[in-house]
Amino acid sequence: MIYTVTFNPSLDYIVTVKEFCMGMVNRTERELIYPGGKGINVSLVLKNLGVESTALGFIAGFTGVEIERSLKELGCLTDFIKTKDGMSRINIKLRSKEETEINGRGPEISKEELSLLYKKLDKLNNDDILVLAGSIPASMPASSYEDIMKYLEKKEVKIVVDATKDLLVNVLKYHPFLIKPNNHELEEIFHEEVKTKEDVKRMAKQLQELGAINVLVSMAGDGAVLLSEDGIFYESLAPKGTVMNSVGAGDSMVAGFLTGYLKENDYKKAFYMGIATGSASAFSEKLATKDEVVSLLKQLS
Numbered sequence: 390m391i392y393t394v395t396f397n398p399s400l401d402y403i404v405t406v407k408e409f410c411m412g413m414v415n416r417t418e419r420e421l422i423y424p425g426g427k428g429i430n431v432s433l434v435l436k437n438l439g440v441e442s443t444a445l446g447f448i449a450g451f452t453g454v455e456i457e458r459s460l461k462e463l464g465c466l467t468d469f470i471k472t473k474d475g476m477s478r479i480n481i482k483l484r485s486k487e488e489t490e491i492n493g494r495g496p497e498i499s500k501e502e503l504s505l506l507y508k509k510l511d512k513l514n515n516d517d518i519l520v521l522a523g524s525i526p527a528s529m530p531a532s533s534y535e536d537i538m539k540y541l542e543k544k545e546v547k548i549v550v551d552a553t554k555d556l557l558v559n560v561l562k563y564h565p566f567l568i569k570p571n572n573h574e575l576e577e578i579f580h581e582e583v584k585t586k587e588d589v590k591r592m593a594k595q596l597q598e599l600g601a602i603n604v605l606v607s608m609a610g611d612g613a614v615l616l617s618e619d620g621i622f623y624e625s626l627a628p629k630g631t632v633m634n635s636v637g638a639g640d641s642m643v644a645g646f647l648t649g650y651l652k653e654n655d656y657k658k659a660f661y662m663g664i665a666t667g668s669a670s671a672f673s674e675k676l677a678t679k680d681e682v683v684s685l686l687k688q689l690s
């Protein structure tokens with residue numbers, strides 16, 4: 390079974406404003422609201438690709454109720470912990486000439502509530518896959534990801550981490566099966582501009598030397614680079630298409646990669662599946678469907 394953990398789920402409120410003017414009253418042309426957060430998006434896309442997973446994490450307040458309701462409606466298995474203070478965040482995705490995001494900090498999560506998550510993780514067996522993805526609420530220890538990985542160290546669970554900066558760097562010593570930074574996150578980690586594919590490869594290699602088993606670097610419309618556990622680099626441009634909504638493209642890529650890996654047991658196929666799934670989400674209003682992915686895969690292989 391695949392389990393995803395979203396410490397900080399959200400409702401993504403995607404608003405389109407023709408010409409956004411800072412400091413003025415702006416009126417929307419379109420509004421959409423979807424359940425979001427990185428692990429949740431991974432679970433939603435896995436579901437679309439026919440792979441079962443359970444979404445774990447913390448939800449709070451009326452927004453939390455809506456996140457759980459909409460996931461169930463979409464056919465996702467969920468096993469959230471309902472926390473007592475505050476509400477799950479509403480993340481604003483403003484689409485105008487440029488895309489601007491405002492992601493909330495998230496509700497308070499107490500030590501007792503966090504310990505309930507560990508109880509759920511106790512159920513994981515060897516061969517399960519755990520996806521730890523997204524930010525953690527400000528109230529939680531910054532070491533939460535590494536604490537979980539340390540806790541599970543003795544089990545043969547494959548762990549995927551999609552997080553930024555220290556949250557990611559600090560887990561490398563526990564040998565995550567897959568990490569998926571984007572090129573901007575590489576810049577933040579290495580305090581260096583990423584100008585070429587060679588820069589990406591060099592940084593991916595360094596992350597692998599620090600402990601990551603597979604390193605998948607996404608570069609939005611420029612595609613991706615994978616450094617697999619056997620030291621092989623795979624690189625590809627993204628397929629061509631019109632971008633409709635790139636929120637969740639990275640999460641979709643993780644879901645596509647895992648699906649490809651589980652079904653084909655082959656890194657090249659997993660890599661292409663990851664790119665096709667990321668792009669299929671970017672090219673559609675909602676997250677990628679299986680048909681959309683299959684059609685883009687044809688452009689890649």
Ligand SMILES: Nc1ncnc2c1ncn2[C@@H]1O[C@H](COP(=O)(O)OP(=O)(O)O)[C@@H](O)[C@H]1O
Binds near residue numbers: 609639642671
């Ligand atoms: N503008 C785009 N055109 C085509 N594919 C895209 C675009 N944006 C994202 N994708 C696809 O989604 C993948 C992940 O996107 P990216 O934006 O790098 O991730 P993240 O959302 O984590 O920043 C890319 O490698 C690519 O396959």
Ligand SMILES: O=P(O)(O)OC[C@H]1O[C@](O)(COP(=O)(O)O)[C@@H](O)[C@@H]1O
Binds near residue numbers: 640
């Ligand atoms: O936890 P964070 O880092 O604030 O990110 C949360 C946001 O990221 C998303 O999961 C989208 O992520 P990607 O575009 O990177 O795939 C949104 O659904 C959510 O609003």
